[in-house]
Amino acid sequence: MPANRWFPVSLIASALMLASFTAAFSDDTAKPVPSPKTDKSGEPKIKAALAKLSLADRPAAAAQRYCPIMDTVRLGAMGTPVKVVIDGKPVFLCCSGCQDEAAEHGKETLAKIEKLKKATAAIAKLPVTDQPLAETQLFCPIDEGSRLGSMGTPVKLMLEGKPVFLCCKGCEDAARENTKTTLAKVEEIKKENAKAAPPGE
Ligand SMILES: [Zn+2]
């Protein structure tokens, strides 16, 4: 029943138009209204949160990019990253909730940070347009748990028209062998990642 589907939509649209007209007429300063369709990646929010770190801390946080405790969460995604010092080394965490874990497992945390830095540098070698795609995936669908970038620049494949990133060349044959399974695994990984850090949260 197309009428039932379209009628409310047009109603809402006219209501919205009316509302914005009203706003425009009642606000003579006419400030630019933030678009409701802002970047769903949460990137502007992350940028703003990272900008609250001191200038001296920003390069280290950028090199790390992810929390060592919740390793799918970008630093800045949960507000200004929390800085702690372990064995004299600066460590950035996504939130204060990760502090105890980091302090309890200092050595593992520092080792994880070295891995994160390596992965961040490797992903940065991908073409700029591929980087955000690889970051929604973060892990290899073949070598489970293998972080993209942990074995050098990730390998990009197109399977059934969809981009798939692998940790290394060695995973390519297996990925191509059963494209359906590979693509399903990629979707599963992305869903898990989104659960840990909902975009814009
Ligand atoms: Zn955290």
Ligand SMILES: [Zn+2]
């Ligand atoms: Zn691999």
